[in-house]
Amino acid sequence: MKLLIIGANGQLGQDCLQTLTPQHTVLCCDVQEVDITDAPQVAGLFATHQPEAVINCAAYTAVDACETDQQRCMEVNAHGPQLLAEQCDKYNSRIIQISTDYVYDGKTSGTATIPRRRRDYAPFNVWKKQTQRR
Structure with missing residues (x-):
């Protein structure tokens, strides 16, 4: 399978690359190649x-910076x-979106769908507040 890892230079991206390369054709990019x-x-x-x-x-993962630069946080973590x-829809590609317990509490099994019930969100952070507005 031809996979594209976005954010490939980060720790998670590097782990995905190492794990998936033996079985798949893996293309990598990071912020230097695409915004x-x-x-x-x-x-x-x-x-x-x-x-x-x-x-x-x-992801924009600097939690304190996300609190002060909410616009950039939303651009990278929601709009991106x-x-x-x-584009995945246009090209009939699948997408795996990685999240953290700062958004979802991890207590719900199965596939995440939107909209999620309020109880499925972690109890704090700007992203949570933004998702509840939708």
Whole structure:
């Protein structure tokens, strides 16, 4: 399978690369190659590589900075994945979106769907507040 790992330079991205390379064709990119908040860049990435599946390991993870720079946090952690999902839909690709317990509490089994019930969210952070508005 042709996989595209977004955020490949981070710890999670590197772990995915190491684990998946023996069985799959793995393409990697990070913020230096594509800004996932930029629709034309994301579209170009998909047009060039046409992955069968995308693993999004990219995230704005500095919790304190997310509290003070809420706009950038939302761009990277919500708008970017939305752009990736739209391109996956266009190219009939699958997407794996990685989250943390700062968003979901991990107590619900199965596939995450939107909208989630309020009890499924961790009790704190800006992202939680934003998701509850939807």
